[in-house]
Amino acid sequence: MLNFKKIRLMTKLAVYEKKEGKEDIYLSKYYKTDYVRFQILKSIISATVGYALILAMIALYKMEYLVKNAVSLNYKLIGTYVLGFYIITITVYGLGTFLIYSIKYDASRKKLSRYFKLLKRLEKLYNDSDQES
Amino acid sequence: MLPLLELRERVKNFYQRYDMYILPVLKFIFALIVFNIINKEIGYDAKLKSLPIVLGVSLLSAFTPSAVMVLLSAVISIFHIYSVSPILSIMIIVILLILYLLFVRYTPKQGYVLLAIPILFRLKIPYMLPILLGLTSTPVAIIPTACGVIIYFLIQIIKTAVTMQTSISVEDILQLYTYVVDSFIGNRQMIMTLVVFSLIILVTYFIRKMSFNYAFEISILAGGIISILGFLISFLLLNKTNQILSMIIGSIVSTGIVYIIHFFRLTLDYSRVEHATFEDDVYYYYVKAVPKATVTLSEVNIRHYNVKGTKRREFSEPDTDDTDPYDYEESEENEDN
Numbered sequence: 001m002l003n004f005k006k007i008r009l010m011t012k013l014a015v016y017e018k019k020e021g022k023e024d025i026y027l028s029k030y031y032k033t034d035y036v037r038f039q040i041l042k043s044i045i046s047a048t049v050g051y052a053l054i055l056a057m058i059a060l061y062k063m064e065y066l067v068k069n070a071v072s073l074n075y076k077l078i079g080t081y082v083l084g085f086y087i088i089t090i091t092v093y094g095l096g097t098f099l100i101y102s103i104k105y106d107a108s109r110k111k112l113s114r115y116f117k118l119l120k121r122l123e124k125l126y127n128d129s130d131q132e133s
Numbered sequence: 134m135l136p137l138l139e140l141r142e143r144v145k146n147f148y149q150r151y152d153m154y155i156l157p158v159l160k161f162i163f164a165l166i167v168f169n170i171i172n173k174e175i176g177y178d179a180k181l182k183s184l185p186i187v188l189g190v191s192l193l194s195a196f197t198p199s200a201v202m203v204l205l206s207a208v209i210s211i212f213h214i215y216s217v218s219p220i221l222s223i224m225i226i227v228i229l230l231i232l233y234l235l236f237v238r239y240t241p242k243q244g245y246v247l248l249a250i251p252i253l254f255r256l257k258i259p260y261m262l263p264i265l266l267g268l269t270s271t272p273v274a275i276i277p278t279a280c281g282v283i284i285y286f287l288i289q290i291i292k293t294a295v296t297m298q299t300s301i302s303v304e305d306i307l308q309l310y311t312y313v314v315d316s317f318i319g320n321r322q323m324i325m326t327l328v329v330f331s332l333i334i335l336v337t338y339f340i341r342k343m344s345f346n347y348a349f350e351i352s353i354l355a356g357g358i359i360s361i362l363g364f365l366i367s368f369l370l371l372n373k374t375n376q377i378l379s380m381i382i383g384s385i386v387s388t389g390i391v392y393i394i395h396f397f398r399l400t401l402d403y404s405r406v407e408h409a410t411f412e413d414d415v416y417y418y419y420v421k422a423v424p425k426a427t428v429t430l431s432e433v434n435i436r437h438y439n440v441k442g443t444k445r446r447e448f449s450e451p452d453t454d455d456t457d458p459y460d461y462e463e464s465e466e467n468e469d470n
Contacts, residue, residue: 014409050234
């Protein structure tokens with residue numbers, strides 16, 4: 001016997017699992033701190049690589065100047081600049097990632113709780129039909 | 134207005150019925166345009182321009198997520214440039230890597246924007262994309278838009294840099310590199326385009342968010358006006374008066390296109406048909422869920438395949454839903470067969 005209430009519920013669940021739920025369910029494996037920390041780590045690494053590449057491009061661009069004045073350059077000043085900008089970049093990316101992914105995680109948790117509510121309702125439906133038969 | 138609304142309804146029905154096939158076909162056509170334009174703009178390698186490769190790559194992009202298409206077009210462009218100047222291709226790889234690591238990886242769902250901007254520049258209507266993004270997305274879309282603009286101007290620089298005589302001496306390489314960086318950083322048109330595009334996205338977005346009648350339509354119009362004014366100022370500053378006419382026409386056409394998209398968008402957005410498969414202890418279900426146009430509740434349409442010779446099964450009473458969720462006649466037909 002086809003139970004339409006059940007089918008409607010299962011359709012809703014299946015559609016959710018297939019689309020937006022995929023990511024939510026994947027996220028539910030992590031604790032919030034773990035997830036956000038992992039994302040921060042990833043974005044800091046990628047920002048570091050990007051920063052290094054930009055630095056390399058600038059260095060290559062100023063190559064002639066650098067080679068000519070290799071002896072008289074103020075390496076300490078250059079070092080502080082490079083490091084300072086690096087710290088600023090990392091802070092901006094780290095903070096931004098922290099904020100965005102915390103919000104994202106909370107939102108996905110909210111959606112997931114709705115999903116679990118529907119699951120529970122489905123379970124109840126199953127139990128009811130078991131009792132009837 | 135009435136025939137237009139009828140047309141919209143017809144498009145919606147068509148889309149609902151065949152959406153499984155329409156999306157890949159649209160993606161295929163888009164990919165075909167993308168790869169053809171890449172071949173036309175920087176097609177230095179004849180091997181990559183051959184029809185089987187273009188068709189194969191487009192077909193691959195049709196069935197994979199947008200990121201794959203972006204990656205493929207980047208790889209193809211790099212190979213094209215590699216065939217004339219390996220050094221230039223390394224520069225391109227580094228610049229693309231920087232763009233990806235610092236910006237693009239945070240907006241993976243808007244990868245299409247990166248490709249669409251250079252292509253729309255080619256078609257002389259790049260102005261439509263920021264208006265459309267302001268209308269449909271958030272100001273975050275500024276990131277992919279800016280990267281798309283940078284990629285477009287990068288391609289322009291590469292096209293002139295390729296014609297420069299280069300040998301493999303270190304000095305020549307450095308000279309080429311300095312030329313690329315100089316024309317990249319000193320490109321005032323690029324910077325102004327970035328500013329105006331960001332402005333269009335912001336203005337369109339904030340007007341759309343306001344709560345008065347016709348906010349959407351007014352925001353489209355405002356986007357178009359900002360585009361005309363902004364580029365008018367930038368072209369006058371850069372003394373490129375010969376481009377003004379095509380810019381104004383392009384902006385007006387873009388505004389029109391965005392309006393047409395907006396007209397169809399709401400219905401198409403909400404008429405997303407879902408196909409779901411699941412099972413319970415007794416049945417396998419192949420469900421096509423069609424959202425109702427006005428209500429958010431899904432109408433569930435069940436097709437029932439009976440094995441020959443079995444008796445018709447019993448059904449429980451359909452619950453509160455007043456429409457007939459079960460297509461009864463269809464299953465009777467199936468049984469007759």
